[in-house]
Amino acid sequence: MEKFTQLTGVAAPLPMVNVDTDMIIPARYLKTIKRTGLGAGLFASMRFDDEGRERPDFVLNQPAWRNAKILIAGENFGCGSSREHAPWALLDYGIRCVIAPSFADIFYNNCFKNGVLPIVLPQEQVDRLQQAAENGANATFTIDLPSQTIEMPDGERVAFEVEAFRKECLLNGWDDIGLTLRQAGDIDDYEQRQRTGQPWLWAS
Template sequence: MEKFTTLTGVAAPMPLINIDTDMIIPKQFLKTIKRTGLGKNLFDEMRFNEDGSENPDFVLNKAAWRKSKILVAGDNFGCGSSREHAPWALLDFGIRCVISTSFADIFYNNCFKNGILPIVLPQEDVDKLMEDAERGANATVTIDLEKQVITGPDGGEVAFNVDPFRKHCLLNGLDDIGLSLQKADKIEDFEKTRETQAPWMVNAKSA
């Protein structure tokens, strides 16, 4: 998993509340088990018209926000069904951070596991960042995970909280597999000891 230390980029304003996982990545795109390739279908039903052409009114289709790395969203982002494809699609598009007043629990947890930082802030802070995002391509935002600070385009700072363990994992690029591999030597020692103490289990497994 790619490390998250600092992120500087354009923030896209999405003030809609209750953006659910089916809006993020519609169900017809859930057939794949690959984490890549879903970015082109992110927000598919909002980004594209029925004939496949782009919806010019959707924020990520506008020139100022086509390469956004940050979303500033309405309340209860990521609600709905528990599909890990939702953070996969955001990440594949290039989104590394989502800012909102609240997130659905499963989506929130899945973000951390896939290298995306979800930030929960009070409504007044989200409103200010939403205003900054609406200014477009010249209004870049910087997120410093180590310091837990968001710096707006005018230099104003907003502090945020994040669980220390999740922060550690993002800073070091550790997903569940990466965390397990940190203890590879202990796992190997356990397996060797187990072979000696219970050889019949090893033989049964080999058979």
């Protein structure tokens, strides 16, 4: 998993509540277990019409936010099914941070496991960030994980909270596999002791 330390980029405002995982990545894209290529299907029903043409009114189709790296969303973002493809699609598109007043629990956990930083802020602060993103098309925000701050285009900083363990994992790029591999020495030692003391368990 790629490390997350500091992210600077355009923030796209998506002030919709209850954006579920089927809206983030429709079920027809779930046939793959690969994490790449899913960005093409991100918000597909909102980005494209039935003929596959872009809907010009959707925020990520507009020039100012087409290359957004940050998404400022409404409450209960990521509700619905538990599909891990949702953070995969965001990440593949290039979005590494989502800011919202609240997230669905499973989606929130899946984000951290895949290198996407979900930030929870009070509604009034989210509203201010969305307004700054709307008013300053192409303006950049900076998410600094070590200091736990968001720098707005005008230089104002907003603090956010993140659990210490999750922060450490993102800073170091540790997903579940990475965390397990940190114990590789102890695992090897255990297996060697087992081979010696219980060799029948290793008989082919």
